[in-house]
Amino acid sequence: MSAEPSSNYDVLIAGGGMVGASLACALAQLPLRIGVVEPVPLSSGAQPSFDLRTTALSRTSQRILDSLGLWSEVASRAACIRRIHVSEQGRFGTTVIDAEQQAVPALGYVLENRVLGAAMWGRLEATDNVDMLCPATIDTATVADATITASLGGETFAGAAQARLLVVADGAGSRLRAALGVPAQTRSYEQTAIVGTVKVAHPGDGVTAFERFTPQGPMAMLPAGDGRYVFVLTAGEDAVAATLALDDGAFRDLLQARFGFRLGRIGRVGQRGSYPLALTCAQQLKTTRAAIVGNAAHGLHPVAGQGYNLGLRDAATLAELLADNLRSGEPDPGSDTLLAEYAAWREQDQRNVVAFTDGLVRGFELPAQVLGSLRGLGLAAFDVLPGAKTILAQTTMGLGGRQTRLARGMPL
Numbered sequence: 001m002s003a004e005p006s007s008n009y010d011v012l013i014a015g016g017g018m019v020g021a022s023l024a025c026a027l028a029q030l031p032l033r034i035g036v037v038e039p040v041p042l043s044s045g046a047q048p049s050f051d052l053r054t055t056a057l058s059r060t061s062q063r064i065l066d067s068l069g070l071w072s073e074v075a076s077r078a079a080c081i082r083r084i085h086v087s088e089q090g091r092f093g094t095t096v097i098d099a100e101q102q103a104v105p106a107l108g109y110v111l112e113n114r115v116l117g118a119a120m121w122g123r124l125e126a127t128d129n130v131d132m133l134c135p136a137t138i139d140t141a142t143v144a145d146a147t148i149t150a151s152l153g154g155e156t157f158a159g160a161a162q163a164r165l166l167v168v169a170d171g172a173g174s175r176l177r178a179a180l181g182v183p184a185q186t187r188s189y190e191q192t193a194i195v196g197t198v199k200v201a202h203p204g205d206g207v208t209a210f211e212r213f214t215p216q217g218p219m220a221m222l223p224a225g226d227g228r229y230v231f232v233l234t235a236g237e238d239a240v241a242a243t244l245a246l247d248d249g250a251f252r253d254l255l256q257a258r259f260g261f262r263l264g265r266i267g268r269v270g271q272r273g274s275y276p277l278a279l280t281c282a283q284q285l286k287t288t289r290a291a292i293v294g295n296a297a298h299g300l301h302p303v304a305g306q307g308y309n310l311g312l313r314d315a316a317t318l319a320e321l322l323a324d325n326l327r328s329g330e331p332d333p334g335s336d337t338l339l340a341e342y343a344a345w346r347e348q349d350q351r352n353v354v355a356f357t358d359g360l361v362r363g364f365e366l367p368a369q370v371l372g373s374l375r376g377l378g379l380a381a382f383d384v385l386p387g388a389k390t391i392l393a394q395t396t397m398g399l400g401g402r403q404t405r406l407a408r409g410m411p412l
């Protein structure tokens with residue numbers, strides 16, 4: 001397969017990571033010619049999106065993946081979340097979000113990125129109307145008439161590819177977004193997330209996820225099945241180097257001290273990965289013949305596990321609008337009208353989730369003397385105010401805002 005300079009696509013997707021590949025899987029069902037441009041093969045240990053991380057999928061994400069026929073391929077590898085326990089170190093206030101109280105079978109699922117990646121890439125590589133242009137990059141594109149022309153970098157596919165619509169899905173540090181003239185605001189959290197998997201002595205019901213706020217930053221423990229838990233620990237800039245340098249035993253002691261003994265003694269810590277954290281918000285979700293999705297539109301702190309879930313909703317929305325556009329008399333996947341509808345549909349959900357996630361991090365970052373026991377009261381209040389808890393649960397499950405057909409279990 002090669003992208004000759006004459007290559008013509010209806011939709012060209014820059015980035016075959018979590019969100020770009022999800023979008024391609026949705027669009028593969030439509031009579032469209034799709035190109036996915038990705039620099040790093042799935043088989044590479046250096047693939048930045050499908051790495052050793054594990055993702056907490058919201059209920060909405062599970063339904064979208066199910067509608068795409070992908071869930072059945074990964075379900076046996078997913079761990080279920082039925083409860084989310086939120087606490088703050090050194091304070092009494094806790095809150096529990098419970099699937100039963102929300103009248104749903106599960107609040108979400110935990111799945112290894114690589115498992116989802118294998119299912120999606122397997123699907124795309126076997127689909128006739130999708131070209132996987134990998135390894136290759138897109139760093140610039142120009143618009144002329146009804147076409148956007150992307151310059152492909154890399155030895156295998158060097159040249160140009162034309163499309164009616166270019167989708168920017170190359171992650172939070174997107175160079176393509178900048179090249180297309182779309183500004184983004186980035187604010188560092190001055191924290192780094194350290195992730196990995198551990199066995200615990202008392203896994204409990206194995207379906208409870210823990211969010212814990214500590215003076216050193218937020219952390220999460222997510223059930224991963226077989227008595228294993230995935231940890232996401234944050235370290236402030238002053239402590240990152242020393243934390244990363246800890247040997248397995250010392251790191252386990254640190255994790256235990258931060259999390260406490262709710263799951264008993266924490267066992268051996270395996271491979272760890274680290275991710276500097278920042279909030280990135282693109283100022284627009286579209287420009288001429290281009291749509292911005294996933295982390296390229298919004299890079300979030302992982303404390304509430306919302307980044308991919310939000311990006312998958314971008315993908316489901318764009319796919320729905322493209323399906324509707326095909327049914328119209330004169331389909332044009334990159335029309336101004338379609339792109340304006342995409343931006344209008346996604347803006348509110350994105351704003352809400354950014355505010356929710358950022359508020360969670362910054363609210364708990366405020367010094368104790370400023371908020372005093374109010375922070376403890378905040379969590380306690382969540383527990384006694386069913387309305388507040390429902391909003392928290394709905395946001396966590398990805399149920400805020402207008403739902404796509406895929407999220408409602410319907411075909412595109």
Ligand SMILES: Cc1cc2nc3c(=O)[nH]c(=O)nc-3n(C[C@H](O)[C@H](O)[C@H](O)COP(=O)(O)OP(=O)(O)OC[C@H]3O[C@@H](n4cnc5c(N)ncnc54)[C@H](O)[C@@H]3O)c2cc1C
Binds near residue numbers: 019
């Ligand atoms: C520690 C951590 C834990 C997280 N946990 C969760 C969670 O539990 N739940 C959740 O919903 N989210 C979570 N997230 C967020 C989630 O990982 C991201 O939101 C998601 O990966 C975004 O996918 P993306 O495809 O938009 O971007 P990325 O994952 O950044 O993928 C971008 C892709 O574009 C490719 N690319 C780069 N440059 C170019 C170029 N020039 N041309 C073409 N392609 C290019 C890259 O190789 C990559 O494959 C977590 C994030 C972190 C850091």
